Amino acid sequence: MRNLLHGRQRLQEAYRHSLANPPPPGPPTIEQVFLERVRQAVEGALDNENFDVEALARELALSRTQLHRKLKALIGQAPGDFIRLVRLQRAYDLLVSGAVTVAEVAYQVGYSNPNNFSTSFARQFGCAPSEVRRRHVGAK
Incomplete structure (x- = not known):
């Protein structure tokens, strides 16, 4: 068993x-x-x-x-x-590209409230979406 x-x-x-x-x-x-x-x-x-x-x-x-x-x-x-999970993975990819703001990413992946998006994102990845964007945009 x-x-x-x-x-x-x-x-x-x-x-x-x-x-x-x-x-x-x-x-x-x-x-x-x-x-x-x-x-x-x-x-x-x-x-x-x-x-x-x-x-x-x-x-x-x-x-x-x-x-x-x-x-x-x-x-x-x-x-x-x-x-x-699929929405948040896509959001992560968009944030890493650095082409759009956090609010735009939220709307593109189906969240009508950017605050709700930020909370879900932080719960999934352990950091705020703005932090991910800042880390990857600054590295380019």
């Missing part, structure tokens, strides 16, 4: 890792294809502040419950957490 649980945790970690890094060469697994579809759906509606779990489920032609079960089983995250 312990080996089964450990194996499942390793798989979840591998899928979580594959979201940030390109998959190894070769044919993708069914799980990788599904996760890529989910990621593309979220990225396609990134600037839509009303894009939520319901909209994601409709986009993927799944029920909200089915989507929740699949994502929880594959990566150990709820769909709402996954949407937030």
Whole structure:
């Protein structure tokens, strides 16, 4: 039983890792294809502040419950957490580029309130978005 649980945790970690890094060469697994579809759906509606779990489920032609079960089983995250993670990763990339302000980044990744964005960003990355921007713009 312990080996089964450990194996499942390793798989979840591998899928979580594959979201940030390109998959190894070769044919993708069914799980990788599904996760890529989910990621593309979220990225396609990134600037839509009303894009939520319901909209994601409709986009993927799944029920909200089915989507929740699949994502929880594959990566150990709820769909709402996954949407937030994709948005914040994109925000981080935009801040590193230094081309836009923190408020503009917030609106581009679907946050209607820059203060709410800053709080979520700091919780995810451990520092304020302005600090990330300052560090990377100053380094260029």
